[in-house]
Amino acid sequence: MCFLGIETLRFLSVIFSLLLAICNISGICVSVNNLDNCSKKVQVILLTSLGFDTFMNLAIGLGIYGVIRNIVTCIYVFICTMICFFVVKIIVAKAIVNFDDKEMEQIVTIWYQFDVVFTGFCLMCAAPLSLKLAEKQTDAV
Secondary structure, X not given: XXXXXXXXXXXXXXXXXXXHHHHHHHHHHHHHHHXXXXXXXXXXXXXXXXXXXXXXXXXXXXHHHHHHHOOHHHHXXXXXXXXXXXXXXXXXXXXXXXXXXXXXXXXOOHHHHHHHHHHHHHHHHHHHHHHHHHHHHHHHO
């Protein structure tokens, strides 16, 4: 992705971040809806996932602000948060391998999978963008 220009990376970062936010909010709604119909162990995992999803939405807003205003520090925070979010989603998916199918479907919904995919796309755009902006800022000094 480093071969793309700054404007293209900015555009792709904002688009993928908005798509991630939409999928994340949809996942939160589905998880809240599933909280009533599941066992205690699934509720604990869903509540943990809801906390990370809410935190991720705050980071998405910060990341979009940083991309639009060319603030490298905000983009770095966004990238670090996405890496943590990505790792937590993978760990949760690995932790529920021994659950039965009904419980697994309540946790790993289509929105959960979209979150992981769009987080990867955001990382692929935001990381090169932050490097290019940091290089541009050091060249200006």
